[in-house]
Amino acid sequence: MAKSFTAALVMMSFSLSWLMAQDDWEKTRSIAEAQHEIVMLLIKNKQYDKVLPASKKILTLNFPPSREYQLVDHARLASAALTEQQNYTLAHQLLDEALKSVHTNKSKATLYKEKALICSKNGQDGQAMKFLEEAVRLEENP
Amino acid sequence: MECRIYTESLTALMDGELPGEEASAIRAHLLVCRSCDAEYRSLLFSYDLVGKTRMIDSQPAAWSLIESRIRTPQEKRGFLRTFLFPNIWVPVTALAGLIVITSFLFLFVPSENRSVAMRQILNKYAQERDREFETKGAFTRQGVGTVRVIHYNPFSDKDSKRKGNPFKAE
Numbered sequence: 555m556a557k558s559f560t561a562a563l564v565m566m567s568f569s570l571s572w573l574m575a576q577d578d579w580e581k582t583r584s585i586a587e588a589q590h591e592i593v594m595l596l597i598k599n600k601q602y603d604k605v606l607p608a609s610k611k612i613l614t615l616n617f618p619p620s621r622e623y624q625l626v627d628h629a630r631l632a633s634a635a636l637t638e639q640q641n642y643t644l645a646h647q648l649l650d651e652a653l654k655s656v657h658t659n660k661s662k663a664t665l666y667k668e669k670a671l672i673c674s675k676n677g678q679d680g681q682a683m684k685f686l687e688e689a690v691r692l693e694e695n696p
Numbered sequence: 697m698e699c700r701i702y703t704e705s706l707t708a709l710m711d712g713e714l715p716g717e718e719a720s721a722i723r724a725h726l727l728v729c730r731s732c733d734a735e736y737r738s739l740l741f742s743y744d745l746v747g748k749t750r751m752i753d754s755q756p757a758a759w760s761l762i763e764s765r766i767r768t769p770q771e772k773r774g775f776l777r778t779f780l781f782p783n784i785w786v787p788v789t790a791l792a793g794l795i796v797i798t799s800f801l802f803l804f805v806p807s808e809n810r811s812v813a814m815r816q817i818l819n820k821y822a823q824e825r826d827r828e829f830e831t832k833g834a835f836t837r838q839g840v841g842t843v844r845v846i847h848y849n850p851f852s853d854k855d856s857k858r859k860g861n862p863f864k865a866e
Contacts, residue, residue, distance in 0.1 A: 580853075583851050583853060586851040587849055587851035587852050587853075590849050590850065590851055591849060612851075623850075624850045624851055625850075627829075627832075627850035628850050628851070630825065631829075631848070631850065667818070667821050670814075670818055671818050671821065671822060674814070674815060674818050679811050679814065682814060682818070683810065683811075683814055686814055686817060686818065
């Protein structure tokens, strides 16, 4: 009886902590979701000076490694939108900030490819080659 | 003119080679002429410096060695050799320069082929990215590599259950 009671207590504590973690994640996700919309709206309205601080709010949210791809997607979407408006410098800055926030080589490689794509569109083939080589190097060492 | 005569005799005065009368005349001139006095002091300083130097005793063998080096004629180089290799460092430097320039061109200036290959890779990446975003959310495609996102938020939770209407009457 006492053993089963202890086991039940342990299970309860585990599920409680899991629920709390879920709640924390939901909070983080919700903030990021709203902040991403803000970033995209700022880009759309050409309020470039506010883009980087708004994006940093997402990038500093301490995403778990399993969710890092969402940060990468955010950076890619924002930089694509900036590139469309030919603001290559800000697109690079945003990607650089994202590079600081991600930890896996796969994420870094994707961001470097994005940088290479921007350089290629901007006519900086030499620089694009450098970024692409870096991306390949990171992909080879996952 | 007078000063020039005096300055020419200064070294003789210092060496004590002048007769007494002439030496006295120059000394008297030095008392009244600043430029000649400065010249005399400068000469005195030089003499003092020379006097302080230490003489090195050279060995007799050293002199014969120097003499033999001076007298030995230089090796004559053939015309062809002189023409082709004027100095060994010239071709070596040219070769090193050529290697540096070639490697710079190879590393930093992408060739046409490398540029084409790179563009192909980047186009492929852009197409994959477009496809990936297409599956994740709605967007309009505006050519390869250009994505205009309408309603795709990477952080939106698609699996979350719809909450009931909080204002619904119980």
